[in-house]
Amino acid sequence: MSPSAIIAPSILSADFGALGKECSDTMGQGADWLHVDIMDGHFVPNITFGAPVVTKIRSHVARPKEALGKGTFDCHVMISEPKKWVKDFQNAGCDLYCFHYEAAVHSTAAETPEAHSDQKTSPKELIKYIHDQGMRAGVAIKPKTDVSVLYDLLDNSNKDEVPDMALVMTVEPGFGGQKFMPDMMPKVEALRKRYPNLNIEVDGGLSEKTIDTAANAGANVIVAGSAVFGAQDPADVIAKLREAVEKQR
Numbered sequence: 001m002s003p004s005a006i007i008a009p010s011i012l013s014a015d016f017g018a019l020g021k022e023c024s025d026t027m028g029q030g031a032d033w034l035h036v037d038i039m040d041g042h043f044v045p046n047i048t049f050g051a052p053v054v055t056k057i058r059s060h061v062a063r064p065k066e067a068l069g070k071g072t073f074d075c076h077v078m079i080s081e082p083k084k085w086v087k088d089f090q091n092a093g094c095d096l097y098c099f100h101y102e103a104a105v106h107s108t109a110a111e112t113p114e115a116h117s118d119q120k121t122s123p124k125e126l127i128k129y130i131h132d133q134g135m136r137a138g139v140a141i142k143p144k145t146d147v148s149v150l151y152d153l154l155d156n157s158n159k160d161e162v163p164d165m166a167l168v169m170t171v172e173p174g175f176g177g178q179k180f181m182p183d184m185m186p187k188v189e190a191l192r193k194r195y196p197n198l199n200i201e202v203d204g205g206l207s208e209k210t211i212d213t214a215a216n217a218g219a220n221v222i223v224a225g226s227a228v229f230g231a232q233d234p235a236d237v238i239a240k241l242r243e244a245v246e247k248q249r
């Protein structure tokens with residue numbers, strides 16, 4: 001049996017002028033985690049917010065009682081220098097720091113000493129570094145990245161270097177409200193077959209229309225932004241997403 005359903009509304013589609021209330025409301029509507037999209041305008045062509053905003057919204061949502069429990073801040077870090085910001089986001093209240101494999105491998109900025117050291121940090125070392133700061137680590141892959149890059153990380157016998165979650169992007173990262181890419185499902189299927197107990201997250205275009213495809217492939221962590229925050233009845237959408245995943249377990 002695969003891990004239980006985790007529904008993580010993406011606050012990218014929330015009202016940024018009332019973010020604290022939007023976050024506590026969505027938790028009250030049945031969300032398990034909050035999916036917090038951090039974009040730097042460099043790794044992706046859009047900018048959202050940084051650690052000070054995460055600190056503010058943290059005060060509106062109770063910390064999880066156990067690792068990856070209700071209230072987890074699932075920070076999807078779409079930035080070019082993922083290592084540089086680990087401590088800031090940990091201090092801000094992030095529980096799960098999910099960086100992009102592509103950013104860790106191809107860090108481009110080399111202007112500063114920090115950036116230089118970031119370039120030399122492998123995904124494995126970055127996972128360990130995140131764990132050392134007391135957070136769980138996730139690794140995300142963009143649509144054009146082969147799923148096999150994750151096998152090397154997940155098959156590692158050194159647990160400190162193994163990610164706690166894999167995120168298969170089902171849109172090109174950068175914006176909410178895009179169309180779900182069903183052709184990403186073979187990646188999810190391959191991961192679920194190889195790692196029955198892994199938390200596998202899908203992100204982008206998830207809704208009542210696309211959830212069965214993702215759940216059937218084996219995803220259990222469901223990010224939904226526009227489908228939840230744009231709904232008349234967000235609690236009902238969250239419940240339906242959960243039901244679809246639970247039905248496939």
Ligand SMILES: O=C(CO)[C@@H](O)[C@H](O)COP(=O)(O)O
Binds near residue numbers: 226
């Ligand atoms: O990371 C991203 C986009 O880069 C996502 O988390 C989106 O914010 C999901 O939004 P919807 O596709 O569900 O509207």
Ligand SMILES: [Fe+2]
Binds near residue numbers: 035036037223
């Ligand atoms: Fe995201």
